[in-house]
Amino acid sequence: MHRTKVKIVEEALDANNTIARANRDDFDRAGVRVVNFMSSPGAGKTSLLEGVLGDLDGVRVGVLEGDVQGSMDAERLAGLHLPVTQLNTDPGFGGECHLDANMVRSALPGIALGELDLLVIENVGNLVCPAEFALGEDVRVMAASVTEGEDKPLKYPLMFRTCDLVLVNKIDLLAHLDFDLDRFLYNLDQVNPHAPRLLVSARTGEGMERWREWLTALVRRARAKTPA
């Protein structure tokens, strides 16, 4: 029973990877760098985007907003006058707890890739399944809130292991928590010693300049690599 289930899961992931590669080809052809942005619910993804996307130093950015239901985050981001596309996993996809490559593919006709340098895909708030599904992204960024405890890298290792940047958010609350930052970073090192980590607060703005620079550098590196 378990063996059959594992086989079905593997086939589903193979199919997902095929579609993810097609997405990636489309992104590459259009010269768009793509970030898959993940976290648990309420870790502050939308606030972290609100804090930087409005002023990205000439980078043309769009957002693909993934939610089970509703468009509250998309409406918040629309205030930045960026192209925001809403993708709900509920009506068409059965209330999935993650985005997959096919969902992203279904949204691409509505996104003017040729007018973007950077596309941020805000995934569904969930520390488990989003990490299992490639969307065609160049990099994975995750937000981890200090309110969630030090143990999360060990309890949800796949997402922490596969990400290229960890935003340690809500550091303005550190004085009011029993959170041991050193222990968290130690746990993160156990699963992903190579991932850079930025200590930030979307609320106070602390550290947000470095997050903005990380995103602009991502686009600049890609431009430097593109043949004239």
Add this chain to the structure above:
Amino acid sequence: MHRTKVKIVEEALDANNTIARANRDDFDRAGVRVVNFMSSPGAGKTSLLEGVLGDLDGVRVGVLEGDVQGSMDAERLAGLHLPVTQLNTDPGFGGECHLDANMVRSALPGIALGELDLLVIENVGNLVCPAEFALGEDVRVMAASVTEGEDKPLKYPLMFRTCDLVLVNKIDLLAHLDFDLDRFLYNLDQVNPHAPRLLVSARTGEGMERWREWLTALVRRARAKTPA
């Protein structure tokens, strides 16, 4: 394609419900009340259990601890000298983001139901899928941390809609957040006006006495209903 997927999901949920009923029958025969305890990662489920389960006024309680990987929470709860059973969704079940009835069923041989009045099943930290899978529980309790924002009942309505109690946790942090408690409770009312809600802090102990009373009352009501 979507229609086929919805059909497969419906069949899986039907199969889950059949096994959940078998679990429920076993629990009822043993006279054990069962709580399915859910939340997003880091909302404080384990701390909320640590705060009350050691002193439940004569109620014999056990915990079934669901995690993708590891046994950190089970080890924390073992300090209360309660029977704790670890259920990992990773090795046998492919890293599932939720418990289902079959996983719980597979754990039952290791749980001495006859020696319990109350079994708390701590689900995987996730606001989406755990709500879709009945385990055979009598009631559903969820923890919502005030650090997660006011919008969560609207963005993850199924879990909020189907729960019998909402523990609004980490209220010791309210003074340090922009969280609007009235707005959160208003949003909760939009999806589940009937669910009682308790404002608690596992850290300071505020409100925890009422959470303890709620659990003991759950067992007492069941005893009163049981024919002699």
